Amino acid sequence: MRHMEICRIKTRLNTETDYTLVYYVTVDEWTNPSTGMELESFGVGVTICENGETGIVPNVTFSKTGILSLADTLAFHLVTPVTVRDVVEDWLNADGL
Secondary structure (H helix, E strand, C coil), X not given: CEEEEEEEEEEXXXXXXXXXXXXXXXXXXXXXXXXXXXXXXXXXXXXXXXXXXXXXXXXXXXXXXXXXXXXXXXXXXXXXXXXXXXXXXXXXXXXXX
């Protein structure tokens, strides 16, 4: 699995301490056994730098455009590692690809 960082955001999460949230896209490579065709599956992740807390949701979509849109949404709403899976599931049910 590869990671591609999308952005870093410094914010306060209901405390007096600043935290840096790092949002990234994950890439897994797959080979279709029947065709031999190589595919990339994209997921998302978020890490809090100061304490190492991480949430990763791999294999969300095969769409590069879709996963970048999702990553932007996660960053815009300051989604944390604890809630990233729930937000991705909601996205898939509502808007996902």
